[in-house]
Amino acid sequence: MSFVRNQWYVAAYGTEVGRELFTRTVCGESILFWRTEAGEITAMADRCVHRRFPLSEKPSHLVGDTVVCGYHGFTYGADGGCVAVPGQTRIPRTARLATFPVIERDSFVWVWIGDKDMADESLIPRAPWLDSPDHTTVCGMEPLNARYGLLVDNLLDLSHETYLHGGYIGTPEVAHTPITTEVDDETGVVSVSRHMDDAQCPSFYAKSTGIQGRIVRWQDIEYFPPCLYLLHSRVAPVGVYPKDDGTDTDGFHVEVVYAITPETETTTHDFWAVARDFALDDEGVSDFLRDSNRTVVLQDVVALDKLEQVIATEPENYQELSINIDTGGLAARRILKRMAEAGAPQKQVAR
Amino acid sequence: MTERLVAKLSGPTVFRVVWLPGSDRLRGHCWCGTPHDSEDPVELWEWLLAHPGTHGGHKSIDTPEPAPDELQLAGSPG
Numbered sequence: 025m026s027f028v029r030n031q032w033y034v035a036a037y038g039t040e041v042g043r044e045l046f047t048r049t050v051c052g053e054s055i056l057f058w059r060t061e062a063g064e065i066t067a068m069a070d071r072c073v074h075r076r077f078p079l080s081e082k083p084s085h086l087v088g089d090t091v092v093c094g095y096h097g098f099t100y101g102a103d104g105g106c107v108a109v110p111g112q113t114r115i116p117r118t119a120r121l122a123t124f125p126v127i128e129r130d131s132f133v134w135v136w137i138g139d140k141d142m143a144d145e146s147l148i149p150r151a152p153w154l155d156s157p158d159h160t161t162v163c164g165m166e167p168l169n170a171r172y173g174l175l176v177d178n179l180l181d182l183s184h185e186t187y188l189h190g191g192y193i194g195t196p197e198v199a200h201t202p203i204t205t206e207v208d209d210e211t212g213v214v215s216v217s218r219h220m221d222d223a224q225c226p227s228f229y230a231k232s233t234g235i236q237g238r239i240v241r242w243q244d245i246e247y248f249p250p251c252l253y254l255l256h257s258r259v260a261p262v263g264v265y266p267k268d269d270g271t272d273t274d275g276f277h278v279e280v281v282y283a284i285t286p287e288t289e290t291t292t293h294d295f296w297a298v299a300r301d302f303a304l305d306d307e308g309v310s311d312f313l314r315d316s317n318r319t320v321v322l323q324d325v326v327a328l329d330k331l332e333q334v335i336a337t338e339p340e341n342y343q344e345l346s347i348n349i350d351t352g353g354l355a356a357r358r359i360l361k362r363m364a365e366a367g368a369p370q371k372q373v374a375r
Numbered sequence: 376m377t378e379r380l381v382a383k384l385s386g387p388t389v390f391r392v393v394w395l396p397g398s399d400r401l402r403g404h405c406w407c408g409t410p411h412d413s414e415d416p417v418e419l420w421e422w423l424l425a426h427p428g429t430h431g432g433h434k435s436i437d438t439p440e441p442a443p444d445e446l447q448l449a450g451s452p453g
Contacts, residue, residue: 202394209388209406209427217383244383348401351392351416358420 027051027286028250028360029367030138032148034283034295037163038128041065045091047080049287051137055124056080060089060102067126067135068104072096073119131155131163132283132295138367149248153279153299160304162314163281163297166321170332172250172292173357175284178324179253180216180353182243188327189320197223197241205351212359216245216352222262228316229259232309233276233302238262240275245352249359255280277301280317290332296321390423392416405430 035048035055046057047070056070056079070080077084077095084094090107092099098119099108106119125136125143131154136143153159168175178184185194197220206215220241229235242258257278266272283295298317303309335342346354382391392403395412403411403419405426413419 202396204382204394205392206382206384207390207423208384208386209390209424210386213384215383246383346415346417348394348399348416351394351401351419354416354420355390355392358424 026289026364027137028363030136030142031250031363031367032127032134032136032143032145033251033285034132034293035067035126035135035285036133037165037295038065038131038133041133043086045080045084045086047078048293050135050293051286052288053124053137054078055135056091056121057126057133058086058091064102065126065128065133066102066104067124067133068100068121069123071121072098073106073121074098074109079121131161131297149252151252151254151279151281151297154281154297156299158304159279159299159301160310161297161299162310162317163295164314164318164321165296166294166318166325167287168292168294168325168328169290170292170328171290171335172284172286173360174328174331174335175282175292175294175324176247176249176253176356176360177350177353178328179255179282179284180214180245180247180356181349182216182218182245182255183349188323191227192316192320192323193226193228195224195226198243199349203349203351205355207355207359212249212363214245214247214249214352214356214359216243216247218243225259228313228320229276229278231316232278232300232313233259235259235261235276240264247352247356249356249363251283251285253282253284255282290336294321294325388427392419392423 033050035050036057040046041057042059048055054070056068057065059065070078072079072093072095074096077093079091079093082094085092089102090099097110098106100121101107104121104123106115109115109119125140127134127145127148129148130151134148154161183199186196186199187194201218201220204217223239223241225235225239240260240262244256246254257280258275260275264274266275279299281297285293285295287293296317298313388406390403390406392401395402399414401413401416401419403423405423407430409426411419411422
């Protein structure tokens with residue numbers, strides 16, 4: 025699957041970018057990030073225009089609001105423009121780094137990959153829980169040696185929890201409960217819902233909420249292709265539902281957020297975050313959820329890395345089999361294909 | 376109990392696929408309201424995504440919305 029261009033992607037957590045040069049590759053673009061002295065994030069090509077030395081590599085460094093190439097000293101401002109070259113006063117007209125629209129939102133650093141004129145920040149999907157005072161969030165990012173579509177498949181079909189994550193977040197009811205799948209033809213948003221009225225409580229929720237016994241467990245996925253995935257998870261003791269007025273003080277709510285960012289055609293940045301509306305100040309719960317979710321993510325990473333190896337060696341036109349549990353993943357694939365085709369004419373990043 | 380409705384998206388152009396209770400069949404609804412049953416989600420999505428082309432992208436006035444009880448049933452444990 026080719027990259028979907030003309031889209032916003034999560035490149036980093038805001039906390040990863042500071043007054044040190046930082047790089048991350050998004051959709052094949054090596055991007056340099058740093059903050060100005062005023063705290064504004066910049067995003068520009070991580071290649072000196074002179075001899076392509078990566079500006080994120082030492083001894084490249086920041087001097088005030090300029091970055092100095094560690095190879096020959098080409099110096100660039102926050103707008104990507106070259107302000108100094110070695111040994112001469114004339115600065116070549118083309119000495120300018122490509123820059124990328126960049127926005128900090130909901131603790132993420134979003135970059136626009138594609139035609140800069142189309143970079144409408146109102147298109148960025150939201151995950152407001154991640155920096156809300158009403159929630160406590162644990163988060164991380166794991167490198168995935170697999171194409172991003174495999175992670176989309178994985179997250180849109182949570183029946184795999186029963187088998188791949190048994191004992192952590194998987195119980196028999198997940199795979200055995202039918203789903204409802206929706207796609208908004210206009211926005212491309214994919215929704216997959218699985219509501220379990222009488223389920224085992226996996227350790228992930230039993231230890232974090234303190235619930236003893238069986239539970240109502242709702243999994244409501246919203247996928248905003250290509251990058252942002254939200255799993256609205258509600259657990260409560262069996263028989264406990266939201267009140268008729270919509271309030272839900274007796275339910276425990278966990279917002280599981282993934283940002284699925286292609287690095288290359290066959291590698292992916294797997295950002296994950298878990299925001300909860302209970303035990304907000306309990307460090308023990310934070311530590312448990314961080315360790316548990318990272319364990320689960322790494323179980324996926326191992327499986328998807330292996331799957332990528334399998335795909336790389338299989339004959340073309342291998343026919344896989346899809347069943348009902350794949351309804352959401354199949355919808356996401358079609359939306360992504362449509363988006364990739366729509367963005368196909370935009371071959372070059374705006375410079 | 377309206378909170379237990381599994382349907383989540385509410386725009387005017389939402390395709391919806393429910394898993395018919397007690398069977399292995401899926402029932403899809405184009406956002407115009409027209410239903411289509413299938414046991415193959417690949418075939419079902421091909422049908423759904425192509426269907427707006429058959430009604431010019433307009434909502435039909437002759438076809439009903441999915442019945443609410445159908446949506447509720449889809450969320451029951453199997």
